[in-house]
Amino acid sequence: xxxxxxxxxxxxxxMVVAGAALALFFVAGAVHAEDEGLSKETKACLKCHDKxxxxxxxxNNEKLSLHVSTKxxxxxxxxxxxxxxxxxxxxxxxxxxxxxxxESKRSYSLSMKDTCRECHKKxxxxxxxxxxxxxxxxxxxxxxxxxxxxKSHALRSVKILQPIEATPCASCHEDIYKAYARDVHGLERxxxxxxxxxCASCHKTHDVKxxxxxxxIKDSCLxxxxxxxxxxxxxxxxxxxxxxxxxxxxxxxxxxxxxxxxRLYDRVAKQQLSEKTGVPQFxxxxxxADAANAGLDERALWSLLTEFNQDSGTNNTVLRxxxxxxxxxxxHQISDKAKAVKDCDTCHRPGAEAFQSVTLTIASPDGRPIxxxxxxxxxNSLAAMESVRGFYAIGSTRIKLLDYALVVxxxxxxxxxLVHMTIKxxxxxxxxxxxxxxxxxxxxxxxxxxxxDDDASK
Amino acid sequence: xxxxxINPLPVRIWHxxxxxxxxxxxxxxxxxxYLDLVQAISFKQAVVAHNWIGFVLIANFFLWLGFxxxxxxxxxxxxxxxxxxxxxxxxxQLQFYGYGIFRGDPNPHHMSAYRKFNALQSMSYQIIMMMLxxxxxxxxxxxxxxxxxxSTVEMFGGVRVVDTxxxxxxxxxxxxxxxxxxxxxxxxxxxxxxxxxxxxxEETEDDAAQG
Numbered sequence: 001x002x003x004x005x006x007x008x009x010x011x012x013x014x015m016v017v018a019g020a021a022l023a024l025f026f027v028a029g030a031v032h033a034e035d036e037g038l039s040k041e042t043k044a045c046l047k048c049h050d051k052x053x054x055x056x057x058x059x060n061n062e063k064l065s066l067h068v069s070t071k072x073x074x075x076x077x078x079x080x081x082x083x084x085x086x087x088x089x090x091x092x093x094x095x096x097x098x099x100x101x102x103e104s105k106r107s108y109s110l111s112m113k114d115t116c117r118e119c120h121k122k123x124x125x126x127x128x129x130x131x132x133x134x135x136x137x138x139x140x141x142x143x144x145x146x147x148x149x150x151k152s153h154a155l156r157s158v159k160i161l162q163p164i165e166a167t168p169c170a171s172c173h174e175d176i177y178k179a180y181a182r183d184v185h186g187l188e189r190x191x192x193x194x195x196x197x198x199c200a201s202c203h204k205t206h207d208v209k210x211x212x213x214x215x216x217i218k219d220s221c222l223x224x225x226x227x228x229x230x231x232x233x234x235x236x237x238x239x240x241x242x243x244x245x246x247x248x249x250x251x252x253x254x255x256x257x258x259x260x261x262x263r264l265y266d267r268v269a270k271q272q273l274s275e276k277t278g279v280p281q282f283x284x285x286x287x288x289a290d291a292a293n294a295g296l297d298e299r300a301l302w303s304l305l306t307e308f309n310q311d312s313g314t315n316n317t318v319l320r321x322x323x324x325x326x327x328x329x330x331x332h333q334i335s336d337k338a339k340a341v342k343d344c345d346t347c348h349r350p351g352a353e354a355f356q357s358v359t360l361t362i363a364s365p366d367g368r369p370i371x372x373x374x375x376x377x378x379x380n381s382l383a384a385m386e387s388v389r390g391f392y393a394i395g396s397t398r399i400k401l402l403d404y405a406l407v408v409x410x411x412x413x414x415x416x417x418l419v420h421m422t423i424k425x426x427x428x429x430x431x432x433x434x435x436x437x438x439x440x441x442x443x444x445x446x447x448x449x450x451x452x453d454d455d456a457s458k
Numbered sequence: 459x460x461x462x463x464i465n466p467l468p469v470r471i472w473h474x475x476x477x478x479x480x481x482x483x484x485x486x487x488x489x490x491x492y493l494d495l496v497q498a499i500s501f502k503q504a505v506v507a508h509n510w511i512g513f514v515l516i517a518n519f520f521l522w523l524g525f526x527x528x529x530x531x532x533x534x535x536x537x538x539x540x541x542x543x544x545x546x547x548x549x550x551q552l553q554f555y556g557y558g559i560f561r562g563d564p565n566p567h568h569m570s571a572y573r574k575f576n577a578l579q580s581m582s583y584q585i586i587m588m589m590l591x592x593x594x595x596x597x598x599x600x601x602x603x604x605x606x607x608x609s610t611v612e613m614f615g616g617v618r619v620v621d622t623x624x625x626x627x628x629x630x631x632x633x634x635x636x637x638x639x640x641x642x643x644x645x646x647x648x649x650x651x652x653x654x655x656x657x658x659x660e661e662t663e664d665d666a667a668q669g
Contacts, residue, residue: 237505240605344501349493389616395493413636431562
């Protein structure tokens, strides 16, 4: 009996020990897994750097924050990256003891830029091909570097939906962002998330190009609104032509001011003409042709076009007109499609707002537009027919001389018969007398007196 | 007085379809181009109507062309291949309309089934029917879908050039549509030619009229 109790107690003790061992195993496992997130070295760095307000005064007196939140870093995409992978220039022996000179935040970001390339080769390459990198190379102090858009110590996965105000583009393009946040896309994004576009959806993440260059943004619109061409064809005559010559916001941003953009275009290469790097001609020529700075007139426009054609030794440079909104802000005031301009009268009547501003454009080497004003009367001038031959809007850009020709023809069409009838009426008595005289003479003589074409042909 | 069958049925169908069509094309064209002056119908309705009427008239043109190509009536356009006589007769016809008609001179043209047109008509109708009308239809089709025919439009010198040609011919036809009915009334009896274009038969004064 005693023996039996002893065995039972032993068994219970065994079970308690086994349970405790199992629990210890799981706890230990969990602790070990947590350790795997951040290395000992990283933790050692964070021990000092995870202090709010930790900062360094740079040579230009800017304050560079040295604070790295452990919590944010653990949640970041860089959590498995060792500190020294990026900060390889730090010498553990002297770090924190010897003052290191950094000129400015900008110079520090520039020095760190190539570090990103080590791991992110592909996006870095597309970034380098884009407008932002071009501006950086040109020495633009405001052009964004990797760290301006990506918080390196708190980098979240792009798969995680961020609130629209967190888009890094907003920090530089604030006015445009504010317009976007209130337009149909921004409101949809805030309400429904990724089904609606945010900046990068249209302008690309790294391969950012000048929005006004080519048809880039239109392609972005069509990549989501795939049926839009066929939908427009249902109600819009010459829909494809409208798509070619008009940017989407012209109708879909109904409150926007519009303008005609006459772009210098190579009709053989089928692309917008760009200024050659190092030998800018456009501004110099435009200013020379428009000495009074009143905008280029027909002659100036023609001579400018001729000069560009002489450069290439061909006649391939033409002007390609396009209707667009006047600013980037207006391009981001897209309304609900029910409010889009559908009334043809908006553009197809003389004096339409869209044709009151005309600009001549060449692309700068980085793709951004260089503009010079053109007199709006050019669009209605016969003398400019050759220059602006590729742009025409029925009614609003009609050639005035043809209107005068129509008036003359109408006067002649109504007046000619009236004058003829009047003269006939005035001569009625002399005709009657002549007829009476003719009837008085024998018919044979009368016939001989007639001048008929078949007689003459004998 | 003799009656001659001067306007066969296909010609009459073509003529009146063309007449109504051209008036409508001019009306809708004016509405499209002068939206600031005319608001009879909307711009879009005018464009759609203009396009449809244009296509109907293109088909109608081929009715006319087919009839004259496959019948001996083509002779009415050029009875004699003698430029000297032709221009001389045209000049005499002009002289008649500008001077002789007031004096009561007889019309120098003597109508028959194969000499339907006077020299001036024959010359101008050939220019109109073989040059201006096809060119107007062609430019109209290009403007109907500029993007579809973009390479042809570019070959012509661009959409503005194509439109200017279209408008210039439109201006010509506006004048034509005003002057043509008046000239048609300058026969012995004012309604004679109108009647002939409805019934097909025209009354002529002498035996030589028989074709």
